[in-house]
Amino acid sequence: MNKNNQDRVPIWHKLNLTIDEAAAYSNIGENRIREIINSDVTCNFVLNIGKNKKLIKRKEFEDWNSEINAI
Numbered sequence: 001m002n003k004n005n006q007d008r009v010p011i012w013h014k015l016n017l018t019i020d021e022a023a024a025y026s027n028i029g030e031n032r033i034r035e036i037i038n039s040d041v042t043c044n045f046v047l048n049i050g051k052n053k054k055l056i057k058r059k060e061f062e063d064w065n066s067e068i069n070a071i
Contacts (some may be wrong), residue, residue: 016047016055025058026065036071 011017011025019037023030037046037054045060 011058014058017058017061018055022056022058022061026061028065028071032071 011021014021017025019030019033022028023033026033033056037043037056043064045057045064047055047057049055
């Protein structure tokens, strides 16, 4: 089923975001987000789907973003 723009859920209503959505939402680059989630730091905002796919839990990502001062 193809979705047109009228059927899409706005980012601020989604529970989980793709990395590119999280980058657009936060104004943090996709590469930097990938570096953060692939680092040794435990990120409570990462949702692993299988072995390779990662989604960003929007609310936890917002909370994390409000607490950091530099990345």
